[in-house]
Amino acid sequence: MPTLVMKFGGTSVATLDRIRRAAKRVGREVANGYDVIVIVSAMAGKTNELVEWVSETSPLFDAREYDAVVSSGENVTAGLMALTLQEMGIPARSWQGWQVPVLTTSAHGAARIVDIPRKNIEEKFAEGMKVAVVAGFQGISPEGRITTLGRGGSDTTAVAFAAAFGAERCDIYTDVDGVYTTDPRICEKARKLDRISFEEMLELASLGAKVLQTRSVELAMRYKVKLRVLSSFEDNDESAGTLVCDEEGIVESRTVSGVAYSRDEAKMTLVSVADRPGIAAAIFGPLADAGVNVDMIVQNVSDHGRTDMTFSCPVDQVARAEHALGEARERGEIGYEELLADTHVAKVSVVGIGMRSHAGVAAQMFKALADEGINIQVITTSEIKISVLIDRKYMELAVQALHDAFELEKVA
């Protein structure tokens, strides 16, 4: 039997009625001849509630207990989904992470899947079970403790099962009907993409387009899993949603596929640091140790042996960054005149695999922003992405201007 993986996110299983609707989709794929592995998230809001309880109980919580608590929401939906399928006459059973088992590392709260032995589930398929409903987001450590894969981890569970079972496709059902050229809420011309490459999806995910967990896209790329994102709130056929696939699968030829943005950025500037070898390590070492996710980095040209160092990080890590740098300064590892933090910035990025072979994308981007009078504060680029940090009040305007400039509303 060919195998299909279907993953339903929190909003798609938020009520018993929605679970029934999701189960009907599963039933259709069973009727199409598939053995189906269903991965479920917790009912929308449940995991947040559990996370809040843990944080309120113990601000610096033991991550093992955090995992034991927050993984429970998925167990509930897995059982309810199995029961719903059984009611429809479809042989199904639920599996918790440790029952499969989903073997992970011991990195509680952000564990990585190491292996998913097929034996237990395959035996049940051989006995006539048609659907294995697996609690997403969770696994078991070598020590026998429950682990979780980080927020959005059920996406990664789904892709890992698709890879382990050689599934024909991994369908991610969510509350949007696919991946868009940009966020439709801030740009009404946004257009759903039929296909997008793994590389582009990775950049979009890491840039804050919260459709898929980054790790799930990495896994799909590595194991060549055909990944589809589609809505659980609409009827959809074979071609619905957005297929995330290899570059070869992309028939459209465009330089830019999408415009992403992130509101939660802060720009920090160390004024007048010594411009000497090792200064970058002296600054960013302590930040890394403190768990600050530094994103963009810019170093001004040197002036009399002093320079300004600017970097961006998530806005909720500013206090942590200030603390880490202050301590490094006290230890005499770095010296600076002043530490400036600007929390009114946003990051806007254009992403596209076509950039690799098309020159002039950056120039076109900068011109589009200049035409709107938007000043660029920091720039970074990768092979398939150009990001700029700008004043947050221009963020929506920038997204719209770039969407227009690259004519993303048109099918290429």
Next chain:
Amino acid sequence: MPTLVMKFGGTSVATLDRIRRAAKRVGREVANGYDVIVIVSAMAGKTNELVEWVSETSPLFDAREYDAVVSSGENVTAGLMALTLQEMGIPARSWQGWQVPVLTTSAHGAARIVDIPRKNIEEKFAEGMKVAVVAGFQGISPEGRITTLGRGGSDTTAVAFAAAFGAERCDIYTDVDGVYTTDPRICEKARKLDRISFEEMLELASLGAKVLQTRSVELAMRYKVKLRVLSSFEDNDESAGTLVCDEEGIVESRTVSGVAYSRDEAKMTLVSVADRPGIAAAIFGPLADAGVNVDMIVQNVSDHGRTDMTFSCPVDQVARAEHALGEARERGEIGYEELLADTHVAKVSVVGIGMRSHAGVAAQMFKALADEGINIQVITTSEIKISVLIDRKYMELAVQALHDAFELEKVA
């Protein structure tokens, strides 16, 4: 180190604040030098919510999936309790049923504990852990599926752990401060008992005094576990609550210890059945097969080879009983003129180990009821209990009259 088992019911862990209060009690026992095994229920209301979801999803649910779903509430409180203890500086960790493991039968929804290997938890105690927080109510079947022990099952988990670990005592923290001579809500003279025998507690539990799960009392009796019921909402010292113990531990010498009642009774009468050998089996066999819990049985004296057969059962099983008897009649196994169901009855019972050696308790009981003009419809007796079925509207009056008659408000 001596070991103590402390069990906290749903109302005792209903909020984070109550979990903290419970944890403080645990902390005190750790300070007293105990290794503590804490058994927790789900937060009050959580299990009911899960049960409702399951029933709504699948009225004739797969009990294996029911167990997978409804066991999740205990996992949450176990983790939160462990975190709370850690915050207080007490080395603690949570254990889910399968992690201990709590080995049970495969009777999903009403599984029995078969064994609790001590190895895993003892290893952690040896490493310095002071508190093992165990999710109550759940275990693992030989097939590796999650099982539950039936409503109130966390009491049984607690007693089973106390037996397995040779605990000095098993303290059941609940929302009442002990076992009373009768329900204080309907008899204001009700008095808390300092001690009660296992046998009496068993009768009270099975008669509807919902303080402890019946099975937990049976287990405590068999393994001689010192069981104490006390309030988690009051400060209490060594002598607080009610100790459930061996008959030898009872110093009070009274014939009757308590008055119990049950509102949810129905009286059914088969009018004019043939009075022949095997008739009782022909009637009660089909009822047992249909899962009807027949309680009291009375057979009238025979009149011309016909008799009336009366029995009581829970009021919500009347329809099932009627159906089972109707079918037996159609199959020709029994014959009767009429089947009467009276759903306006209640059962009132007096319980006391002293009855064994004191005659006249029944006479005293019947006189007290007669003095109030209460008609007795059915009577049954055991060694330490006399129960009567009466019109439900006299139930409270009967309880008060019996409480007075046996002077239960006085310390013996």
